[in-house]
Every structure is written in C-alpha cells, then in structure tokens.
Amino acid sequence: MSLTIYQSITPADKPPQQNGQSSLLCGAEPPYRIRKWCGVRRSTWLLTFYVIAYIGYLIGGSYLFGYLEHDNEQMLRRDVRRRKLEFIREHPSVTPQQLEQLIVDVTANGLSPLEHGANATNWNFGQSFLFTVTIVTTIGYGHINPKTAGGKLVCILYCIVGIPFTLVFLSAIVQRLLSPTFRLLSKFLQKLSHFGNLEVRLLHLGLMGLAIFLMVFLIPSVLFWWLEPGWSFLDSVYFVFISLTTIGLGDYIPGDNAVHIYYRNFYKAMVGVYLLTGLLLLSLTLTVYYDIPQLNLGLHLHKHRDIFDGENDRASQRRGYGTSKEELSENTTVSHFAETETETNQLVRK
Incomplete structure (x- = not known):
C-alpha cells in the first residue's frame, strides 16, 4: 500500500515516501505543521x-x-x-x-411632472438600453422600472439569464486583455531586471491604474460636468464612482435635462456603453491587483496559509516573499503571465 503526500505541503528536499513507509502512517508526525495561536488556527x-x-x-x-x-x-x-x-x-x-x-x-409612477417631459417617454431605445445595462450589471439606478405585471415578470427572467451572461462576458474579455497586459509586464521585467519582481509589478500596476483612472474616472467626470447643467464637478465624480462600483443610488441620472431633448436617445445609449467599458477596465485592473500575492490580503484568511514548513519558510524569507518568478506561479493568472513571458522571450531571441 502506498500513500501520496501532496507536493504542495511536502518540503522540496524531502521526497514523499511510498510503499507503506510514509511518516503519516503509524501515528508519526506529518512533514508539515499548522500555525496556531493559543491552540487555534x-x-x-x-x-x-x-x-x-x-x-x-x-x-x-x-x-x-x-x-x-x-x-x-x-x-x-x-x-x-x-x-x-x-x-x-x-x-x-x-x-x-x-x-x-x-x-x-x-x-x-416615476414620471416627470414637468412640462418639458410631457411628451417624452422612458422607454425609447436609449433609455431602455441604459435600463438594460443597469439591471444586468446590478448597478440598478431605479430611475425607471417596469410598472406592468408582464414587465416585472420579464425583468426577473431577463436578469436570471442576463446577470450570469454579463459576468461571463466580462470575464472572457478580461482574459483576452490579460495577454497584452502581462506581455507588457514581461517587458518591464526585462528592462528593469535590476529591480525585484514586486517593485516592477507595483510599477506596472501603478501605471496601469493611472491610465485607467484617466480614461474611466477623470475624463468622463469632466464630460458629465460639461454636459449636465446643474452638476458640480464633485457631482460628476460622485456619479461616476457610484456607477462603476455598481452601487447605483440613482440620485444622479445623466440625460434627463431639457437641454438633452434633441439627442437624449443617443446620449443615454452612450452612457450604457460607457458603463460596460468602465466595468470591464476596472475588472482588468482588479485582476492584476489581486494577482500580486503581497497585495491580496484575503489570502491570509485561507486555511491553507496555516500550513507551515519551517525550513522552506525560512528560505522564502531569506529570498524575500514573492520575489522569485517561481513563486509568482501560485495562481492561474500568474501562470498565464509566465507563458506570456516565455513567448516574449522567444520573440526577443528571434
């Protein structure tokens, strides 16, 4: 009888024992320990x-x-x-x-009592498109909502399909965008080889975050400030933040002023496109952020982080946690980065 000891919890210099000789048998201590404080993990x-x-x-x-x-x-x-x-x-x-x-x-009834809205409708294409985007992304402004029984039932069924549909859509596009993102990171690692991997990845994340901040937050805030009468710049920043974080309070809705009457349909549709694009870029940024183990504090709450191998842990501390490329392959995203870096190195050699 043989017992396989998983390599993830076995010291690298102590190969797993087989043929019934494993130290886990006969009451022997396992090749790893569990970190505990006062007897609790x-x-x-x-x-x-x-x-x-x-x-x-x-x-x-x-x-x-x-x-x-x-x-x-x-x-x-x-x-x-x-x-x-x-x-x-x-x-x-x-x-x-x-x-x-x-x-x-x-x-x-959620209808505008003002005269300039007497002949308007909440269900033209632009308004309906914005409503559709807000429900499938769970932003949910609440500025308009179905009133009929049929509309409420269809809204429920539409969201049951649309919300996971949107999650898959965002995930798939983000995975596509990760390839050029990590290809750029691999170039940074080559050009800045005298820095540690952590420092280079933080620089890459900072530049990426700055670019997306300009494209997704600052420039749209200035545009809404310019297009929306009565909005201060703080109101515009507040709307952008509340929208892209999917809080969606609905206290500020673009395109409802009388000055927008001639292009309201197009304006509302473009706001929907902006929300999808912004959520996509934010998801990409968060993926890169959580790919850095030192910044992903949630990892310390996982039970597998209690596994302690004193010899290997001391070696990791001497190297500096997370500074070797081998350690960067802890998750699938970094594995993707490693593959991309290999491809880039091959291209450089050619």
Whole structure:
C-alpha cells in the first residue's frame, strides 16, 4: 500500500515516501505543521478579527452618515413643509389632503411632472438600453422600472439569464486583455531586471491604474460636468464612482435635462456603453491587483496559509516573499503571465 503526500505541503528536499513507509502512517508526525495561536488556527483568528472589524466598519458608517446628513434632511423637510403651507394659503380652494394626494400621485409612477417631459417617454431605445445595462450589471439606478405585471415578470427572467451572461462576458474579455497586459509586464521585467519582481509589478500596476483612472474616472467626470447643467464637478465624480462600483443610488441620472431633448436617445445609449467599458477596465485592473500575492490580503484568511514548513519558510524569507518568478506561479493568472513571458522571450531571441 502506498500513500501520496501532496507536493504542495511536502518540503522540496524531502521526497514523499511510498510503499507503506510514509511518516503519516503509524501515528508519526506529518512533514508539515499548522500555525496556531493559543491552540487555534491562525487563519481562524484573522478571520474573526476581520469579521469584527467589518461589522464595526458598518456600524461606524451608519453613525457617520447619520451625523452628516440628518440635520440637512430636517432642514429640507422644513422647507418643503413651509412651501406647501404657502401654496395652500395662496390657493384656499385646495385642501391639504388634496395637495398631499396630488404629490403622491405624481411621485408614485416615476414620471416627470414637468412640462418639458410631457411628451417624452422612458422607454425609447436609449433609455431602455441604459435600463438594460443597469439591471444586468446590478448597478440598478431605479430611475425607471417596469410598472406592468408582464414587465416585472420579464425583468426577473431577463436578469436570471442576463446577470450570469454579463459576468461571463466580462470575464472572457478580461482574459483576452490579460495577454497584452502581462506581455507588457514581461517587458518591464526585462528592462528593469535590476529591480525585484514586486517593485516592477507595483510599477506596472501603478501605471496601469493611472491610465485607467484617466480614461474611466477623470475624463468622463469632466464630460458629465460639461454636459449636465446643474452638476458640480464633485457631482460628476460622485456619479461616476457610484456607477462603476455598481452601487447605483440613482440620485444622479445623466440625460434627463431639457437641454438633452434633441439627442437624449443617443446620449443615454452612450452612457450604457460607457458603463460596460468602465466595468470591464476596472475588472482588468482588479485582476492584476489581486494577482500580486503581497497585495491580496484575503489570502491570509485561507486555511491553507496555516500550513507551515519551517525550513522552506525560512528560505522564502531569506529570498524575500514573492520575489522569485517561481513563486509568482501560485495562481492561474500568474501562470498565464509566465507563458506570456516565455513567448516574449522567444520573440526577443528571434
């Protein structure tokens, strides 16, 4: 009888024993140890601390936003109440109940009560395309929504198919874009061979992040600031960030002003295209970011990080964690990088 010891947890200089001679048999100690703090796995402690910190972060955020927004909300409510009372005094034939019912009827259906929107529709191609993009990407502004029973049912079924469809689409395009991305990284490693791999990868990530920040955040923010009357630059940055992080609060929607009436259809469709492109580039950046083990803090919460081989770990520390190209092949993305670098080296030799 033979027992296979996985190489991932076996010291490199101690080949696995076979033919019944494995040290895992007969109660012998395994060739590795588990990191523990006070008798509990290290990853369990780290996960516990992380969960506590996350819950504290949520609770702290609740108090913070309440503190920042409560007084302003009360001021706005007082202003609305004052203006309603003034309207009733100026129009004694209208009762407070009638005014309240009018406000409920106008705001309940999501339609603009303004005259410039009287002949507009929420379901032209541009508006419908933007709505479709926001539901399959889970941004979900909520600025328009189906009112009919058929529309609600179709929306559910459409999202059941559309959301995974979109995830596969984004994943497939990102995988295609990784090839030139890591080819550029391999050139950086060749040109900057006197630096460590970590430093070169951080430089590559920084330049990539800067380029995408300009294309996805800064330039679109300036364009929305210019195209949207009444938006400050902060409003534009806020809209871009809330959209591309798929938070989608829906408090700012481009293309709903009267000045857009002649090109609203095209404008709305282009906003949908921008959202897809922005999400794609952000996904690419995050993939490159998480491909660097030193930056992927979530790895420390995995149970396999508790496996400890003292001799090999000390050797890794002497080399510097993550600085050798062999260590960079820990995940599939870096393996892809290694293949790309090999192809690039062959091209250079030719």
